[in-house]
Amino acid sequence: MIELDHVSIHAGEFSLSDICMQVPRGHYAVLMGRTGRGKTTILESICGLRKVTSGRILIDGVDVTTWLPGDRQIGYVPQDLALFPTLTVGQHLAFALRLRKRPQSEIDERISQLAKVLGITSLLGRKVDALSGGESQRVALGRALSFRPAVLLLDEPLSALDESTRAEMHELLKRVKETTGVTTLHVTHSNEEAEVLADQRFELHDGVLTVA
Ligand SMILES: Nc1ncnc2c1ncn2[C@@H]1O[C@H](COP(=O)(O)OP(=O)(O)OP(=O)(O)O)[C@@H](O)[C@H]1O
Structure with a gap:
């Protein structure tokens, strides 16, 4: 399970306040929202690459807010793959x-x-x-x-792919979901991707996170 409990994050001029989110264990959630709204910032906070200024981040019920990234048992695919x-x-x-x-x-x-x-x-x-x-x-x-x-975070993993490769990757991600049951949070701009993959959909608009 991924849980954000009233989390606030500051990055230079940008900030998010009082973000709450729950992705139950084994669920596949997508996070959508216009560019620059803070989706990557949220993923980086969950995996420990960005500090939160208040609130708590819990993984399977354990408060990992102050843990180093390597101790959190989170698999992360960043936007540029790295x-x-x-x-x-x-x-x-x-x-x-x-x-x-x-x-x-x-x-x-x-x-x-x-x-x-x-x-x-x-x-x-x-x-x-x-x-x-x-x-x-x-x-x-x-x-x-x-x-x-325990948790997989994907930041727009398929945005640079052509249509048929994207369709292959949808099948692959569905297979991963079925075979591993890993709790997943996937940032995307694609409604199609959300429809094919998601058990749960969040939208980030003007600093407010809603369940769609
Ligand atoms: N270290 C930083 N210093 C200042 N501003 C930052 C920093 N990191 C991110 N930002 C700003 O925070 C905002 C949110 O960025 P973020 O990458 O989280 O958005 P996003 O929703 O993932 O966007 P996209 O859909 O384009 O990937 C942007 O305005 C960005 O310029």
């Missing part, structure tokens, strides 16, 4: 598990399982710089899911 140019696809899938000092046999098994689910087995040895947009999205999603996070 792939590592010097690492291969396989090393991206292994990254979070190596940080957590998981045994090599477990890492190998997880890489092979994830690559199969994401359809990127043939890319495992490739560097990421020459991947297509859809392939890069799959790698970023794999890196975020690798350590079986």
